[in-house]
Amino acid sequence: MTTPLLHVDGLSVEFPQRRQRLQALDGISFTLEAGEVLGFVGESGAGKSLTGAAIMGLLEPPGRITAGSITLEGRRIDGNAAGVRGREIGMIFQDPLTSLNPLRTVGDQLVETIQLHLNLPAEAAGARAAQLLEEVGIDPARRGAFPHEFSGGMRQRIVIALALAPEPKLIIADEPTTALDVSIQAQVLALLRRLCKERGAAVILITHDMGVIAETTDRVAVLYAGRLVEDGLTAAVIAAPRHPYTRGLMASTPNLDAVSVDTVLPQIPGSMPGLSALPDGCRFHPRCDVALPDCSRVAPVFAHGVACHKFAAEQKGEAADAG
Numbered sequence: 535m536t537t538p539l540l541h542v543d544g545l546s547v548e549f550p551q552r553r554q555r556l557q558a559l560d561g562i563s564f565t566l567e568a569g570e571v572l573g574f575v576g577e578s579g580a581g582k583s584l585t586g587a588a589i590m591g592l593l594e595p596p597g598r599i600t601a602g603s604i605t606l607e608g609r610r611i612d613g614n615a616a617g618v619r620g621r622e623i624g625m626i627f628q629d630p631l632t633s634l635n636p637l638r639t640v641g642d643q644l645v646e647t648i649q650l651h652l653n654l655p656a657e658a659a660g661a662r663a664a665q666l667l668e669e670v671g672i673d674p675a676r677r678g679a680f681p682h683e684f685s686g687g688m689r690q691r692i693v694i695a696l697a698l699a700p701e702p703k704l705i706i707a708d709e710p711t712t713a714l715d716v717s718i719q720a721q722v723l724a725l726l727r728r729l730c731k732e733r734g735a736a737v738i739l740i741t742h743d744m745g746v747i748a749e750t751t752d753r754v755a756v757l758y759a760g761r762l763v764e765d766g767l768t769a770a771v772i773a774a775p776r777h778p779y780t781r782g783l784m785a786s787t788p789n790l791d792a793v794s795v796d797t798v799l800p801q802i803p804g805s806m807p808g809l810s811a812l813p814d815g816c817r818f819h820p821r822c823d824v825a826l827p828d829c830s831r832v833a834p835v836f837a838h839g840v841a842c843h844k845f846a847a848e849q850k851g852e853a854a855d856a857g
Protein backbone atom coordinates (compact mmCIF):
# COMPACT_ATOMS: atom_id res chain seq x y z
CA MET A 535 0.00 0.00 0.00
CA THR A 536 1.42 3.43 -0.91
CA THR A 537 1.53 6.22 1.65
CA PRO A 538 -1.12 8.88 0.96
CA LEU A 539 -0.02 12.49 0.64
CA LEU A 540 -2.06 13.48 3.68
CA HIS A 541 -3.61 11.25 6.32
CA VAL A 542 -5.78 12.72 9.02
CA ASP A 543 -6.71 10.08 11.55
CA GLY A 544 -9.24 10.56 14.35
CA LEU A 545 -8.60 14.31 14.64
CA SER A 546 -10.35 15.91 17.60
CA VAL A 547 -10.08 19.56 18.62
CA GLU A 548 -11.35 21.10 21.83
CA PHE A 549 -11.74 24.61 23.16
CA PRO A 550 -11.45 24.37 26.96
CA GLN A 551 -13.72 26.82 28.78
CA ARG A 552 -14.00 27.51 32.47
CA ARG A 553 -16.91 25.12 33.04
CA GLN A 554 -16.75 22.77 30.06
CA ARG A 555 -14.63 21.63 27.18
CA LEU A 556 -16.19 22.46 23.84
CA GLN A 557 -15.54 19.72 21.32
CA ALA A 558 -15.23 21.45 17.96
CA LEU A 559 -13.94 18.47 15.93
CA ASP A 560 -14.71 14.88 16.82
CA GLY A 561 -12.71 12.07 15.27
CA ILE A 562 -12.26 13.44 11.72
CA SER A 563 -10.47 10.93 9.45
CA PHE A 564 -9.66 11.11 5.76
CA THR A 565 -6.84 10.64 3.29
CA LEU A 566 -5.78 12.74 0.34
CA GLU A 567 -3.73 11.54 -2.61
CA ALA A 568 -1.26 13.65 -4.62
CA GLY A 569 -3.04 15.70 -7.27
CA GLU A 570 -6.50 15.11 -5.79
CA VAL A 571 -8.98 17.96 -5.24
CA LEU A 572 -10.96 17.28 -2.07
CA GLY A 573 -13.84 19.55 -1.06
CA PHE A 574 -14.95 20.13 2.55
CA VAL A 575 -18.56 21.23 2.56
CA GLY A 576 -21.05 22.13 5.27
CA GLU A 577 -22.77 25.15 6.78
CA SER A 578 -20.97 27.69 8.90
CA GLY A 579 -19.86 25.99 12.13
CA ALA A 580 -19.48 22.53 10.58
CA GLY A 581 -15.74 22.44 11.31
CA LYS A 582 -14.41 22.86 7.75
CA SER A 583 -12.12 25.83 8.38
CA LEU A 584 -11.10 24.42 11.76
CA THR A 585 -9.94 21.19 10.12
CA GLY A 586 -7.91 23.27 7.64
CA ALA A 587 -6.47 25.36 10.49
CA ALA A 588 -5.54 22.22 12.47
CA ILE A 589 -3.67 20.81 9.45
CA MET A 590 -1.83 24.11 9.01
CA GLY A 591 -1.05 24.37 12.73
CA LEU A 592 -3.06 27.58 12.89
CA LEU A 593 -5.59 26.76 15.61
CA GLU A 594 -6.41 29.85 17.60
CA PRO A 595 -5.82 29.44 21.35
CA PRO A 596 -7.29 28.01 23.47
CA GLY A 597 -8.20 25.53 20.71
CA ARG A 598 -5.99 22.44 20.74
CA ILE A 599 -5.77 18.99 19.20
CA THR A 600 -6.80 16.48 21.86
CA ALA A 601 -6.68 13.27 19.83
CA GLY A 602 -5.68 11.91 16.46
CA SER A 603 -2.79 12.50 14.11
CA ILE A 604 -1.96 14.38 10.90
CA THR A 605 0.70 12.94 8.61
CA LEU A 606 2.13 14.39 5.39
CA GLU A 607 3.82 11.73 3.26
CA GLY A 608 4.07 9.58 6.37
CA ARG A 609 5.60 12.34 8.60
CA ARG A 610 3.65 13.53 11.64
CA ILE A 611 3.02 17.26 11.27
CA ASP A 612 0.54 17.85 14.11
CA GLY A 613 2.51 19.92 16.59
CA ASN A 614 5.08 20.79 13.92
CA ALA A 615 3.08 22.37 11.09
CA ALA A 616 5.20 25.54 11.08
CA GLY A 617 7.92 23.49 9.40
CA VAL A 618 5.72 22.68 6.39
CA ARG A 619 3.50 25.77 6.20
CA GLY A 620 4.07 27.80 3.07
CA ARG A 621 6.75 25.49 1.67
CA GLU A 622 4.90 22.15 1.56
CA ILE A 623 1.38 23.31 2.32
CA GLY A 624 0.13 26.57 0.82
CA MET A 625 -2.92 28.46 2.03
CA ILE A 626 -5.43 30.65 0.19
CA PHE A 627 -7.90 32.63 2.28
CA GLN A 628 -11.22 34.25 1.35
CA ASP A 629 -9.80 37.77 1.50
CA PRO A 630 -6.71 38.12 -0.72
CA LEU A 631 -5.62 41.16 1.28
CA THR A 632 -4.83 38.92 4.28
CA SER A 633 -2.11 37.26 2.18
CA LEU A 634 -0.76 40.34 0.37
CA ASN A 635 1.41 43.11 1.74
CA PRO A 636 -0.28 46.38 0.65
CA LEU A 637 3.03 48.27 0.75
CA ARG A 638 5.03 46.06 -1.60
CA THR A 639 4.66 45.39 -5.32
CA VAL A 640 3.27 42.02 -6.32
CA GLY A 641 6.50 41.24 -8.17
CA ASP A 642 8.62 41.87 -5.07
CA GLN A 643 6.32 39.69 -2.97
CA LEU A 644 6.56 36.83 -5.45
CA VAL A 645 10.34 37.10 -5.80
CA GLU A 646 10.76 37.18 -2.02
CA THR A 647 8.59 34.07 -1.56
CA ILE A 648 10.45 32.21 -4.31
CA GLN A 649 13.85 33.14 -2.87
CA LEU A 650 12.81 32.25 0.66
CA HIS A 651 11.54 28.78 -0.19
CA LEU A 652 13.40 27.75 -3.35
CA ASN A 653 16.73 29.43 -2.69
CA LEU A 654 17.04 30.78 -6.26
CA PRO A 655 19.29 33.71 -7.23
CA ALA A 656 17.53 37.04 -7.86
CA GLU A 657 17.49 36.79 -11.63
CA ALA A 658 16.06 33.28 -11.73
CA ALA A 659 13.50 34.20 -9.04
CA GLY A 660 12.44 37.22 -11.13
CA ALA A 661 11.95 35.06 -14.22
CA ARG A 662 9.99 32.53 -12.16
CA ALA A 663 7.78 35.31 -10.76
CA ALA A 664 7.02 36.58 -14.27
CA GLN A 665 6.16 33.06 -15.41
CA LEU A 666 3.83 32.56 -12.44
CA LEU A 667 2.04 35.83 -13.16
CA GLU A 668 1.56 34.78 -16.74
CA GLU A 669 0.23 31.39 -15.66
CA VAL A 670 -2.44 33.02 -13.49
CA GLY A 671 -3.46 35.34 -16.34
CA ILE A 672 -1.75 38.55 -15.25
CA ASP A 673 0.53 40.49 -17.57
CA PRO A 674 4.06 40.18 -16.09
CA ALA A 675 4.60 43.81 -17.10
CA ARG A 676 2.36 44.67 -14.13
CA ARG A 677 4.74 43.13 -11.60
CA GLY A 678 5.62 46.62 -10.38
CA ALA A 679 2.03 47.36 -9.36
CA PHE A 680 0.71 47.26 -5.78
CA PRO A 681 -2.14 44.96 -4.64
CA HIS A 682 -4.71 47.80 -4.48
CA GLU A 683 -4.16 48.46 -8.19
CA PHE A 684 -5.77 45.12 -9.08
CA SER A 685 -9.42 44.00 -8.99
CA GLY A 686 -10.57 41.45 -6.37
CA GLY A 687 -10.42 38.59 -8.88
CA MET A 688 -6.93 39.62 -10.04
CA ARG A 689 -5.76 39.85 -6.43
CA GLN A 690 -6.96 36.31 -5.78
CA ARG A 691 -5.05 35.17 -8.89
CA ILE A 692 -1.92 36.80 -7.42
CA VAL A 693 -2.54 34.95 -4.14
CA ILE A 694 -2.77 31.68 -6.11
CA ALA A 695 0.58 32.53 -7.74
CA LEU A 696 2.07 33.25 -4.29
CA ALA A 697 0.72 30.00 -2.85
CA LEU A 698 2.12 28.02 -5.79
CA ALA A 699 5.49 29.80 -5.81
CA PRO A 700 7.20 27.46 -3.28
CA GLU A 701 5.90 24.46 -5.29
CA PRO A 702 3.87 23.03 -2.41
CA LYS A 703 2.46 19.51 -2.34
CA LEU A 704 -0.88 20.67 -0.98
CA ILE A 705 -2.93 23.86 -1.13
CA ILE A 706 -5.66 24.54 1.42
CA ALA A 707 -8.11 27.06 -0.04
CA ASP A 708 -10.68 28.38 2.46
CA GLU A 709 -13.70 29.88 0.65
CA PRO A 710 -11.27 31.34 -1.93
CA THR A 711 -13.92 32.87 -4.17
CA THR A 712 -16.75 33.72 -1.76
CA ALA A 713 -15.87 37.44 -1.83
CA LEU A 714 -15.74 37.59 -5.65
CA ASP A 715 -18.41 38.29 -8.26
CA VAL A 716 -20.22 35.13 -9.32
CA SER A 717 -18.99 35.60 -12.89
CA ILE A 718 -15.34 35.61 -11.69
CA GLN A 719 -15.68 32.75 -9.17
CA ALA A 720 -15.81 29.93 -11.71
CA GLN A 721 -12.77 31.27 -13.61
CA VAL A 722 -10.64 31.52 -10.48
CA LEU A 723 -11.65 28.03 -9.28
CA ALA A 724 -10.97 26.52 -12.70
CA LEU A 725 -7.57 28.22 -12.73
CA LEU A 726 -6.70 26.90 -9.25
CA ARG A 727 -7.77 23.39 -10.23
CA ARG A 728 -5.86 23.43 -13.53
CA LEU A 729 -2.61 24.80 -12.12
CA CYS A 730 -2.62 22.30 -9.22
CA LYS A 731 -3.42 19.38 -11.53
CA GLU A 732 -0.57 20.40 -13.86
CA ARG A 733 1.84 20.37 -10.91
CA GLY A 734 0.46 17.25 -9.22
CA ALA A 735 -0.39 19.34 -6.14
CA ALA A 736 -3.40 18.31 -4.07
CA VAL A 737 -6.08 20.77 -2.96
CA ILE A 738 -8.41 20.94 0.01
CA LEU A 739 -11.17 23.32 -1.03
CA ILE A 740 -13.32 24.59 1.84
CA THR A 741 -16.75 25.87 0.82
CA HIS A 742 -20.36 26.08 1.92
CA ASP A 743 -21.48 25.81 -1.70
CA MET A 744 -22.44 22.44 -3.21
CA GLY A 745 -22.31 24.05 -6.66
CA VAL A 746 -18.61 24.85 -6.16
CA ILE A 747 -18.03 21.27 -4.98
CA ALA A 748 -19.75 19.87 -8.08
CA GLU A 749 -17.73 22.07 -10.44
CA THR A 750 -14.31 21.85 -8.88
CA THR A 751 -13.61 18.76 -6.77
CA ASP A 752 -12.79 15.09 -7.35
CA ARG A 753 -13.93 13.98 -3.91
CA VAL A 754 -16.09 15.55 -1.23
CA ALA A 755 -16.16 15.32 2.56
CA VAL A 756 -19.37 16.57 4.19
CA LEU A 757 -18.99 17.90 7.74
CA TYR A 758 -21.69 18.60 10.29
CA ALA A 759 -21.17 20.01 13.80
CA GLY A 760 -17.54 18.86 13.96
CA ARG A 761 -18.08 15.38 12.54
CA LEU A 762 -17.52 13.86 9.13
CA VAL A 763 -20.91 12.57 7.95
CA GLU A 764 -20.24 11.57 4.32
CA ASP A 765 -17.18 11.12 2.11
CA GLY A 766 -17.04 9.94 -1.48
CA LEU A 767 -16.25 10.69 -5.09
CA THR A 768 -17.97 13.96 -5.96
CA ALA A 769 -19.80 12.56 -8.98
CA ALA A 770 -21.17 9.65 -6.92
CA VAL A 771 -22.21 11.84 -3.97
CA ILE A 772 -23.91 14.38 -6.25
CA ALA A 773 -25.71 11.61 -8.17
CA ALA A 774 -26.84 9.74 -5.05
CA PRO A 775 -26.23 11.50 -1.71
CA ARG A 776 -26.64 9.02 1.12
CA HIS A 777 -26.61 11.15 4.28
CA PRO A 778 -29.79 13.16 4.99
CA TYR A 779 -27.65 16.28 5.62
CA THR A 780 -25.94 15.94 2.24
CA ARG A 781 -29.35 15.55 0.62
CA GLY A 782 -30.54 18.69 2.39
CA LEU A 783 -27.49 20.68 1.26
CA MET A 784 -28.03 19.59 -2.32
CA ALA A 785 -31.74 20.33 -2.31
CA SER A 786 -31.05 23.86 -1.07
CA THR A 787 -28.39 24.55 -3.73
CA PRO A 788 -29.47 26.35 -6.90
CA ASN A 789 -28.27 25.27 -10.34
CA LEU A 790 -27.49 21.67 -9.53
CA ASP A 791 -30.65 20.61 -11.34
CA ALA A 792 -31.09 23.62 -13.59
CA VAL A 793 -33.98 25.00 -11.54
CA SER A 794 -35.71 28.14 -12.79
CA VAL A 795 -35.02 31.47 -11.07
CA ASP A 796 -38.56 31.45 -9.66
CA THR A 797 -38.12 28.14 -7.89
CA VAL A 798 -38.19 28.41 -4.10
CA LEU A 799 -35.53 26.01 -2.89
CA PRO A 800 -36.26 23.93 0.21
CA GLN A 801 -34.08 24.79 3.22
CA ILE A 802 -32.93 22.39 5.91
CA PRO A 803 -35.11 23.24 8.93
CA GLY A 804 -33.40 24.64 12.04
CA SER A 805 -29.75 25.59 12.26
CA MET A 806 -26.33 24.18 13.09
CA PRO A 807 -26.00 23.69 16.88
CA GLY A 808 -23.47 25.80 18.76
CA LEU A 809 -20.50 24.11 20.40
CA SER A 810 -21.96 24.56 23.88
CA ALA A 811 -25.23 22.84 22.92
CA LEU A 812 -24.25 19.85 20.81
CA PRO A 813 -27.05 17.26 20.79
CA ASP A 814 -26.41 13.70 21.99
CA GLY A 815 -26.41 10.85 19.52
CA CYS A 816 -26.35 11.97 15.90
CA ARG A 817 -25.72 15.72 16.02
CA PHE A 818 -28.02 16.18 13.03
CA HIS A 819 -31.01 14.46 14.64
CA PRO A 820 -33.01 17.59 15.64
CA ARG A 821 -33.06 18.61 11.95
CA CYS A 822 -33.40 15.17 10.37
CA ASP A 823 -36.74 14.20 8.83
CA VAL A 824 -35.95 10.48 8.76
CA ALA A 825 -34.52 10.09 12.29
CA LEU A 826 -34.90 6.74 14.04
CA PRO A 827 -35.39 6.28 17.81
CA ASP A 828 -31.69 5.50 18.34
CA CYS A 829 -30.57 8.68 16.59
CA SER A 830 -30.99 10.94 19.61
CA ARG A 831 -29.07 8.58 21.91
CA VAL A 832 -26.31 6.81 19.96
CA ALA A 833 -23.76 8.49 17.69
CA PRO A 834 -23.68 6.66 14.34
CA VAL A 835 -20.42 5.00 13.34
CA PHE A 836 -18.77 6.20 10.12
CA ALA A 837 -18.79 3.19 7.79
CA HIS A 838 -18.85 2.76 4.00
CA GLY A 839 -18.45 6.51 3.58
CA VAL A 840 -21.48 7.53 5.68
CA ALA A 841 -22.28 8.09 9.38
CA CYS A 842 -26.03 7.46 9.63
CA HIS A 843 -28.19 4.89 11.48
CA LYS A 844 -30.84 4.99 8.78
CA PHE A 845 -28.32 4.32 6.02
CA ALA A 846 -26.75 1.48 8.05
CA ALA A 847 -30.20 -0.07 8.67
CA GLU A 848 -31.03 0.10 4.97
CA GLN A 849 -27.68 -1.49 4.09
CA LYS A 850 -28.38 -4.28 6.57
CA GLY A 851 -31.87 -4.76 5.12
CA GLU A 852 -30.52 -4.97 1.58
CA ALA A 853 -27.86 -7.46 2.64
CA ALA A 854 -30.53 -9.60 4.37
CA ASP A 855 -32.79 -9.45 1.28
CA ALA A 856 -29.88 -10.43 -0.92
CA GLY A 857 -29.08 -13.35 1.45
Ligand code: SF4
Binds near residue numbers: 819820822825834
Ligand atom coordinates in the same frame (compact mmCIF):
# COMPACT_ATOMS: atom_id res chain seq x y z
FE1 SF4 B 1 -30.91 11.27 10.53
FE2 SF4 B 1 -30.44 9.37 12.31
FE3 SF4 B 1 -29.06 9.41 10.06
FE4 SF4 B 1 -28.62 11.23 11.95
S1 SF4 B 1 -28.26 9.04 12.13
S2 SF4 B 1 -28.83 11.61 9.80
S3 SF4 B 1 -30.70 11.55 12.73
S4 SF4 B 1 -31.26 9.08 10.27
